Amino acid sequence: MAAAEPTIEVERSWLSTAATVWAWLGYAFLILPTLIVIPLSFNSTTELAFPPRSPSFHQYRQYFSDAGWIDATMLSVWIAILSAGLSLLLGVPAAYGLSRGSFPGKTALSGLLLGPALTPVIVMALGLYIYFAHLGLSGVAMPIVLGHTLIAIPFVIVTTMSGMRHIDRNLEVAGMIMGGSHFYVFRKITLPLLRPSILASGLFAFLISFDEVIIAFFLSKAGNPTLAVKIFASIQWEISSIIAAISTLLTLLSLVICLFVAALLEKK
Amino acid sequence: MTADDVMVRLDGVSKSYGAAIALTTTSLDVRRGEFLTLLGPSGSGKTTLLNLIAGMVAPSAGKVWIDGRDVTTMPPAKRNLGMVFQNYALLPHMTIFENVTYPLRIRKLGEADIKAKVAAVLDLVHLSHVVDRLPRQLSGGQQQRVALARCLVYDPALILMDEPLGALDKKLREQMQFEIKRLHQQLGTTILYVTHDQEEALSMSDRIVLLNLGRIVQAASPTELYFGPSSIFAATFLGASNILDVTDVAADGQGSVGVLSTGQRLHVGDRLPRPTTAKVKALVRPESIVLLPAGGTSELPNQIDGTLLLSSILGGVIHHHVSLADGKTVVVQELTRASRRLSDPGTPVRLAWAAEDTVLLPDDGAEAA
Numbered sequence: 001m002a003a004a005e006p007t008i009e010v011e012r013s014w015l016s017t018a019a020t021v022w023a024w025l026g027y028a029f030l031i032l033p034t035l036i037v038i039p040l041s042f043n044s045t046t047e048l049a050f051p052p053r054s055p056s057f058h059q060y061r062q063y064f065s066d067a068g069w070i071d072a073t074m075l076s077v078w079i080a081i082l083s084a085g086l087s088l089l090l091g092v093p094a095a096y097g098l099s100r101g102s103f104p105g106k107t108a109l110s111g112l113l114l115g116p117a118l119t120p121v122i123v124m125a126l127g128l129y130i131y132f133a134h135l136g137l138s139g140v141a142m143p144i145v146l147g148h149t150l151i152a153i154p155f156v157i158v159t160t161m162s163g164m165r166h167i168d169r170n171l172e173v174a175g176m177i178m179g180g181s182h183f184y185v186f187r188k189i190t191l192p193l194l195r196p197s198i199l200a201s202g203l204f205a206f207l208i209s210f211d212e213v214i215i216a217f218f219l220s221k222a223g224n225p226t227l228a229v230k231i232f233a234s235i236q237w238e239i240s241s242i243i244a245a246i247s248t249l250l251t252l253l254s255l256v257i258c259l260f261v262a263a264l265l266e267k268k
Numbered sequence: 269m270t271a272d273d274v275m276v277r278l279d280g281v282s283k284s285y286g287a288a289i290a291l292t293t294t295s296l297d298v299r300r301g302e303f304l305t306l307l308g309p310s311g312s313g314k315t316t317l318l319n320l321i322a323g324m325v326a327p328s329a330g331k332v333w334i335d336g337r338d339v340t341t342m343p344p345a346k347r348n349l350g351m352v353f354q355n356y357a358l359l360p361h362m363t364i365f366e367n368v369t370y371p372l373r374i375r376k377l378g379e380a381d382i383k384a385k386v387a388a389v390l391d392l393v394h395l396s397h398v399v400d401r402l403p404r405q406l407s408g409g410q411q412q413r414v415a416l417a418r419c420l421v422y423d424p425a426l427i428l429m430d431e432p433l434g435a436l437d438k439k440l441r442e443q444m445q446f447e448i449k450r451l452h453q454q455l456g457t458t459i460l461y462v463t464h465d466q467e468e469a470l471s472m473s474d475r476i477v478l479l480n481l482g483r484i485v486q487a488a489s490p491t492e493l494y495f496g497p498s499s500i501f502a503a504t505f506l507g508a509s510n511i512l513d514v515t516d517v518a519a520d521g522q523g524s525v526g527v528l529s530t531g532q533r534l535h536v537g538d539r540l541p542r543p544t545t546a547k548v549k550a551l552v553r554p555e556s557i558v559l560l561p562a563g564g565t566s567e568l569p570n571q572i573d574g575t576l577l578l579s580s581i582l583g584g585v586i587h588h589h590v591s592l593a594d595g596k597t598v599v600v601q602e603l604t605r606a607s608r609r610l611s612d613p614g615t616p617v618r619l620a621w622a623a624e625d626t627v628l629l630p631d632d633g634a635e636a637a
Contacts, residue, residue, distance in 0.1 A: 168355065168357065170353050170355060170357040171357050171359060171360075173324060173344075173351075173353075173357070174351060174353060174357040174359075175359075175370070176343070176344045176345050177322060177323075177344045177345070177347075177349050177350070177351045177428075178345075178350070178351075178370060178371040178374060178418070178422070179345050179346075179348070179371055179374040179375065179422075180345055180370075180374050181345055184374065188370070189359055192361045193360070193361060
């Protein structure tokens with residue numbers, strides 16, 4: 001028995017090492033295009049040379065001094081904030097109801113609410129375009145905010161419901177038996193305990209909206225593109241290294257938000 | 269019992285989930301100031317009964333009265349109850365002080381009043397020094413005392429306790445049993461206690477309601493329940509028991525007499541009425557039996573010979589397992605002494621016990637618990 005043990009140990013560690021190496025290779029292959037953009041962004045000229053011949057912050061200065069790029073960025077930020085807020089406002093109560101309530105059609109309703117996550121975005125974008133045109137819904141940001149809210153809600157619901165599962169039902173029962181109304185218990189017990197999940201899903205929703213191209217492309221007004229749409233449009237005409245600078249900044253933003261979300265969900 | 273003495277009245281309540289019956293039609297009165305325990309194995313309906321009183325589930329039929337009010341359709345928040353849970357249910361994001369003030373804030377008490385009440389109740393459970401800590405920084409026993417304090421602080425008419433000591437180790441459990449009992453005597457609160465631990469029920473309760481398979485089996489004081497069980501289930505669920513087969517039971521002077529499966533006569537005292545069923549069994553508690561050497565004599569009317577199978581010392585007591593002529597095993601309990609020499613297995617012995625220590629039980633064909 002004692003002699004057999006090391007053999008098992010060796011075999012297992014060989015297999016797990018191989019699996020780990022394989023996983024990292026796959027990961028590197030996927031992340032390489034993202035990483036390669038970072039050195040490209042330090043080119044001083046408009047061409048995309050790798051490695052940059054004379055590294056500089058020229059492209060970053062270009063981005064921050066171009067009113068067109070800044071307007072597009074600000075529009076995206078506003079749309080992302082509004083979509084995140086709206087999807088929280090709709091998604092969190094929905095998640096609470098789906099976790100704690102028991103009513104006929106609950107399964108069907110949760111399927112319906114999570115549906116947008118499974119629908120091809122191009123189909124949804126086209127649908128929204130036709131729908132909003134019929135309604136006569138105008139404005140630069142509002143149609144995109146509504147579209148982004150639609151695709152962010154499933155993520156908010158799933159994240160919040162997973163947070164609800166970690167809240168001991170007895171805490172809410174105790175709160176009610178001590179005299180608290182449903183609303184008082186939700187405000188004083190459920191909501192504070194749910195705060196990390198809500199914050200995490202809000203950040204997710206922000207990121208989903210900020211990165212989204214297809215719906216924004218269909219619904220944005222001419223001359224008022226979101227950042228993602230402007231990147232997409234400009235890449236069709238020229239390969240500008242200013243895009244490398246913007247992509248680097250976006251990668252950084254995503255990374256920061258994802259790390260923050262991971263930390264939030266870890267703490268629970 | 270006048271209406272004023274009743275804290276909880278269950279009037280023909282029942283609960284079923286579809287075809288599954290959680291509680292058959294049940295009526296029960298809990299007296300004001302009483303420590304009443306709902307005891308039973310899992311699935312016996314004790315938690316259903318508690319939830320009906322708490323208002324967490326609505327009865328399928330019948331009415332629930334608390335403190336003179338019909339609360340059958342009243343939400344839990346309006347029933348003025350306290351509840352202590354097995355996992356304490358302290359609010360993890362609040363300090364001990366905030367946890368205990370939670371029910372007071374709902375009742376909109378003034379700040380000075382709140383401070384005074386919290387200080388008094390934390391003093392009562394000896395936890396004044398932990399007010400600023402979070403629940404997870406306390407031990408299990410301390411957390412359960414905070415949960416008790418949080419109940420006592422708003423002086424509810426009735427406190428429900430759902431296996432409150434189930435998560436604690438044995439030593440701490442005994443300490444907390446004493447603590448809860450002390451608080452009950454000091455404050456005179458009505459307590460409805462749920463447990464599956466028969467020792468806990470026996471040591472703490474004024475009255476035990478024994479449940480099995482969704483119905484009340486027997487409701488009596490711990491002494492009555494232990495010495496006068498009315499069914500084989502009650503006899504075997506509370507305490508250790510020897511159940512003997514007995515036939516031809518008939519009246520004999522003050523008591524009864526019957527024939528054991530080994531052929532000996534069984535004398536039963538007149539302490540309890542004789543069961544009216546056709547078939548009966550006899551209960552003798554292990555501590556009621558005296559172990560004599562083979563051929564030994566005794567004044568006791570019930571005597572039966574057997575062979576010693578095994579003797580084991582369990583600290584304060586010795587358990588002797590004795591095999592009877594018909595192959596049945598009887599357990600005899602004896603207090604230990606340092607000088608006591610245990611006999612070898614296989615030694616012939618004689619068992620003896622008093623008529624009044626024999627209880628006849630209706631043989632309902634049910635398996636012993």
